Amino acid sequence: xxxxxxxxxxxxxxxxxxxxxxxxxxxxxxxxxxxxxxxxxxxxxxxxxxxxxxxxxxxxxxxxxxxxxxxxxxxxxxxxxxxxxxxxxxxxxxxxxxxxxxxxxxxxxxxxxxxxxxxxxxxxxxxxxxxxxxxxxxxxxxxxxxxxxxxxxxxxxxxxxxxxxxxxxxxxxxxxxxxxxxxxxxxxxxxxxxxxxxxxxxxxxxxxxxxxxxxxxxxxxxxxxxxxxxxxxxxxxxxxxxxxxxxxxxxx
Amino acid sequence: xxxxxxxxxxxxxxxxxxxxxxxxxxxxxxxxxxxxxxxxxxxxxxxxxxxxxxxxxxxxxxxxxxxxxxxxxxxxxxxxxxxxxxxxxxxxxxxxxxxxxxxxxxxxxxxxxxxxxxxxxxxxxxxxxxxxxxxxxxxxxxxxxxxxxxxxxxxxxxxxxxxxxxxxxxxxxxxxxxxxxxxxxxxxxxxxxxxxxxxxxxxxxxxxxxxxxxxxxxxxxxxxxxxxxxxxxxxxxxxxxxxxxxxxxxxx
Numbered sequence: 098x099x100x101x102x103x104x105x106x107x108x109x110x111x112x113x114x115x116x117x118x119x120x121x122x123x124x125x126x127x128x129x130x131x132x133x134x135x136x137x138x139x140x141x142x143x144x145x146x147x148x149x150x151x152x153x154x155x156x157x158x159x160x161x162x163x164x165x166x167x168x169x170x171x172x173x174x175x176x177x178x179x180x181x182x183x184x185x186x187x188x189x190x191x192x193x194x195x196x197x198x199x200x201x202x203x204x205x206x207x208x209x210x211x212x213x214x215x216x217x218x219x220x221x222x223x224x225x226x227x228x229x230x231x232x233x234x235x236x237x238x239x240x241x242x243x244x245x246x247x248x249x250x251x252x253x254x255x256x257x258x259x260x261x262x263x264x265x266x267x268x269x270x271x272x273x274x275x276x277x278x279x280x281x282x283x284x285x286x287x288x289x290x291x292x293x294x295x296x297x298x299x300x301x302x303x304x305x306x307x308x309x310x311x312x313x314x315x316x317x318x319x320x321x322x323x324x325x326x327x328x329x330x331x332x333x334x335x336x337x338x339x340x341x342x343x344x345x346x347x348x349x
Numbered sequence: 350x351x352x353x354x355x356x357x358x359x360x361x362x363x364x365x366x367x368x369x370x371x372x373x374x375x376x377x378x379x380x381x382x383x384x385x386x387x388x389x390x391x392x393x394x395x396x397x398x399x400x401x402x403x404x405x406x407x408x409x410x411x412x413x414x415x416x417x418x419x420x421x422x423x424x425x426x427x428x429x430x431x432x433x434x435x436x437x438x439x440x441x442x443x444x445x446x447x448x449x450x451x452x453x454x455x456x457x458x459x460x461x462x463x464x465x466x467x468x469x470x471x472x473x474x475x476x477x478x479x480x481x482x483x484x485x486x487x488x489x490x491x492x493x494x495x496x497x498x499x500x501x502x503x504x505x506x507x508x509x510x511x512x513x514x515x516x517x518x519x520x521x522x523x524x525x526x527x528x529x530x531x532x533x534x535x536x537x538x539x540x541x542x543x544x545x546x547x548x549x550x551x552x553x554x555x556x557x558x559x560x561x562x563x564x565x566x567x568x569x570x571x572x573x574x575x576x577x578x579x580x581x582x583x584x585x586x587x588x589x590x591x592x593x594x595x596x597x598x599x600x601x
């Protein structure tokens with residue numbers, strides 16, 4: 098049994114608490130929340146603490162708080178030489194106070210408050226200062242997920258940027274597509290199968306090989322027609338032009 | 350039984366031929382291919398013609414050729430006042446020769462040569478000059494798909510542009526994500542669940558409500574770090590900046 102303590106009560110902390118409570122190989126020793134009631138729907142009150150001095154012994158302390166708060170929380174822990182990790186994709190090991198052994202336990206998925214997560218499908222990106230600690234966090238990750246990767250800080254930063262392009266920016270393009278549909282009174286749902294197929298296709302073809310459309314075909318006639326359709330929307334026009342150029346430059 | 354003739358031997362034509370041959374309510378009378386051997390794996394030679402004068406009577410003639418060729422093909426048909434449709438998202442009714450009754454029979458999906466298509470999930474966007482013809486094409490579409498929509502030319506053009514944003518451009522962002530991963534020696538597959546979740550989420554939340562990430566949070570610290578990571582790639586930097594600004598402007 099691996100003893101885990103969680104610090105935090107946000108989305109990531111709550112989802113981790115739920116899955117650890119259901120996982121035999123893991124004992125969730127305690128969870129820390131500044132406001133105990135934020136976790137009272139998930140845990141018995143005996144397991145919730147709001148004072149760092151009450152933290153009991155654990156094999157791994159998982160700090161699942163916002164990026165800005167990680168450094169301060171790691172400093173407030175009043176013990177030394179224990180294994181302390183954070184869950185942030187955009188922060189390095191060095192954000193953690195050096196009085197404890199450091200690691201990163203980064204689940205690469207968006208967590209919504211209300212939506213259940215199938216953790217077995219969630220990739221965990223792990224990094225630690227030493228191998229023995231890596232083995233602990235690897236055992237924790239493998240107890241809940243089938244997708245566990247060793248990822249160093251530079252790689253994790255690149256993954257986070259790749260995720261901004263492939264998810265946050267992608268979602269913004271969905272938003273533009275949605276707005277164009279709404280303005281023209283066509284249901285956006287007509288595009289769901291195509292959106293789904295576009296996301297599926299890259300699992301069997303490289304995105305470069307999967308590219309289609311007017312930019313890829315260099316269909317100037319359609320491109321000009323579409324730009325004239327967009328002419329009252331300078332933001333959309335700028336995005337259309339930049340992405341069209343980038344497709345043409347990078348798909349030859 | 351509705352009698353259908355198909356003109357063309359590209360991806361859309363081939364997928365339609367396959368599904369019509371399996372559909373009881375439809376009789377595929379003939380398919381036209383300039384080179385008969387292009388369809389010989391799908392149809393008996395008696396059903397393949399390469400001379401327009403051999404086209405037999407049908408309730409609907411579906412021209413499934415590249416956009417550039419639609420006008421010429423519709424002109425070469427040597428009959429009049431029959432129901433002739435094209436399958437293009439980016440062309441209007443008026444591209445068809447007026448000697449026949451016009452319509453558009455547009456399946457909104459990407460068709461790859463090798464990948465099977467579940468037509469029941471493919472949205473069909475239909476338009477015709479008159480109601481009686483609409484009823485014919487609606488019966489054909491409903492025989493193969495559960496998702497049939499009446500969509501006029503302006504709406505179809507807007508859908509096509511929305512699809513360029515939500516699919517072609519999205520795929521290009523996947524390509525950039527993939528390249529960043531490859532350059533940093535992390536497997537792109539780590540991002541598959543997040544890409545999938547991003548595509549799924551918009552079916553239950555609006556894209557605007559689903560937006561997350563540094564741009565949405567206005568996390569200047571992360572944005573600056575990511576821009577400095579990208580500094581040797583002016584194309585990626587320009588896309589990052591433009592989409593970040595657009596998210597911030599359109600998500601307040």
